[in-house]
Amino acid sequence: MSLNPDIQSSQTRTKPSSNADTSIESMPDPKESSDDQSVNQKVIKPWMKLRGDIKETEMRLYDQAYELFKLLREALEYALKHEQLPSFIIDITDFFIDENREYRLDDCIRWLILNNAVQRCPLGIEDVGVSAVQTETVEETITGEKNSYIIIIRIITELWPHFPFICLDNSRTFHRLFPETADKLLVGECYFRDSHTKEQMREFPSTPLHRAAGKGNGKVIKYMIHSGRRFQPDDLLQILKLHDPDQRSGKTALSLAAIAENLGALHALLDFDASIADTPDTTFEEALKKGKENVVEAFLQQPELRRKFATTDYILLAIQPLKEINE
Incomplete structure (x- = not known):
C-alpha cells in the first residue's frame, strides 16, 4: 500500500516526490x-x-x-x-x-x-x-x-x-x-x-x-x-x-x-x-470472562493465538460463565 502521489516524511519537509505517477x-x-x-x-x-x-x-x-x-x-x-x-x-x-x-x-x-x-x-x-x-x-x-x-x-x-x-x-x-x-x-x-x-x-x-x-x-x-x-x-x-x-x-x-x-x-x-x-495484555481473558464470542473468535482467527490460547486454563475460563448459570 502506498500513497500516489508519494508523500515524503515531515522530517525532510520536502514537496511530494518526483516519483509520483x-x-x-x-x-x-x-x-x-x-x-x-x-x-x-x-x-x-x-x-x-x-x-x-x-x-x-x-x-x-x-x-x-x-x-x-x-x-x-x-x-x-x-x-x-x-x-x-x-x-x-x-x-x-x-x-x-x-x-x-x-x-x-x-x-x-x-x-x-x-x-x-x-x-x-x-x-x-x-x-x-x-x-x-x-x-x-x-x-x-x-x-x-x-x-x-x-x-x-x-x-x-x-x-x-x-x-x-x-x-x-x-x-x-x-x-x-x-x-x-x-x-x-x-x-x-x-x-x-x-x-x-x-x-x-x-x-x-x-x-x-x-x-x-x-x-x-x-x-x-x-x-x-x-x-x-x-x-x-x-x-x-x-x-x-x-x-x-x-x-x-x-x-x-x-x-x-x-x-x-x-x-x-x-x-x-x-x-x-x-x-x-x-x-501482560488481558483483552482475550476479559472477553472470555464476559462471554464476548465475536471478540474471542477474532483472536482465534490468528493461528499464533489459537496455539497460545488453546490451553486448559483458558478452556476452563471459557466455561466458567456457563457453570455459574447452571448453579
Missing part, C-alpha cells in the same frame, strides 16, 4: 487552474482570511482547526465529484507542508485536523470487520480513495507518522521510540500558543490511535499502522501497546478495539502483529 506529474500547474476549481480558492484564501480576521485569543485553536478541516473536506468532496483528486492532493500536501511558512500552519493545527478526521470518519461496510484489513491484491493508492476523511488522514499520517500516537499535550505521550525530530512540544511550536489554556488542553487527552480503536474503525487503524512502518517493527509494536493517556480510559488500543461495537480495529491490530495480545 507520471499521469499526475503531467497535469497542469494548479495555479493555472481557474480559481473556482483550485485549492487556493477553496482552502488557502478562506483560511488566510480567517487567520487575518482574528486575534490569538478571539477564537479557540480547536475552532480554527475545525474551520480548516471543513474547508479541506469540502475541497476534497468537490475534487472527488469532478475527478480532480490527484491535483488537489498535491496542492493540499504542499499546503500542509507550508515550506515557506506563509500559511501559518503548525503541528498543533495539523494534529487537530487529523484528530477531527479520525473522530468524525464514518464507518462504512468496507471499514469494519475482516474486510477492513484484508490484504489487497493490487497496490492501493490514495487517488483511488472515495472517503474524504480517509484522504485527510492518509496525507497527514504519511507526512507525520508519529501524530496518531500522541495527544495534543504530547509531553504526556512522547516516547523514546519516536524519531528525534518529533521531540518537540506541539504547543511550544504553535503560532497561537496563547490560545492553549489548561482547560482546552484537557479537551484532547487521547490519541488519534485510541480514538479510532474505540470507534472500531479498522480502515483508519490500518493506515496509521502503514504510515508507522517507518519505525522499526518492534518499536511500532511497542507504540501500539501504549495505554491511552486519557486517564478516564487508560486502556490499550487493543482493549478499546475489543470493546467497540465494530471489530474492524481489533482485526487491524491483530493482523499487524498477533503478539500485541501477549502478556
Whole structure:
C-alpha cells in the first residue's frame, strides 16, 4: 500500500516526490487552474482570511482547526465529484507542508485536523470487520480513495507518522521510540500558543490511535499502522501497546478495539502483529470472562493465538460463565 502521489516524511519537509505517477506529474500547474476549481480558492484564501480576521485569543485553536478541516473536506468532496483528486492532493500536501511558512500552519493545527478526521470518519461496510484489513491484491493508492476523511488522514499520517500516537499535550505521550525530530512540544511550536489554556488542553487527552480503536474503525487503524512502518517493527509494536493517556480510559488500543461495537480495529491490530495480545495484555481473558464470542473468535482467527490460547486454563475460563448459570 502506498500513497500516489508519494508523500515524503515531515522530517525532510520536502514537496511530494518526483516519483509520483507520471499521469499526475503531467497535469497542469494548479495555479493555472481557474480559481473556482483550485485549492487556493477553496482552502488557502478562506483560511488566510480567517487567520487575518482574528486575534490569538478571539477564537479557540480547536475552532480554527475545525474551520480548516471543513474547508479541506469540502475541497476534497468537490475534487472527488469532478475527478480532480490527484491535483488537489498535491496542492493540499504542499499546503500542509507550508515550506515557506506563509500559511501559518503548525503541528498543533495539523494534529487537530487529523484528530477531527479520525473522530468524525464514518464507518462504512468496507471499514469494519475482516474486510477492513484484508490484504489487497493490487497496490492501493490514495487517488483511488472515495472517503474524504480517509484522504485527510492518509496525507497527514504519511507526512507525520508519529501524530496518531500522541495527544495534543504530547509531553504526556512522547516516547523514546519516536524519531528525534518529533521531540518537540506541539504547543511550544504553535503560532497561537496563547490560545492553549489548561482547560482546552484537557479537551484532547487521547490519541488519534485510541480514538479510532474505540470507534472500531479498522480502515483508519490500518493506515496509521502503514504510515508507522517507518519505525522499526518492534518499536511500532511497542507504540501500539501504549495505554491511552486519557486517564478516564487508560486502556490499550487493543482493549478499546475489543470493546467497540465494530471489530474492524481489533482485526487491524491483530493482523499487524498477533503478539500485541501477549502478556501482560488481558483483552482475550476479559472477553472470555464476559462471554464476548465475536471478540474471542477474532483472536482465534490468528493461528499464533489459537496455539497460545488453546490451553486448559483458558478452556476452563471459557466455561466458567456457563457453570455459574447452571448453579
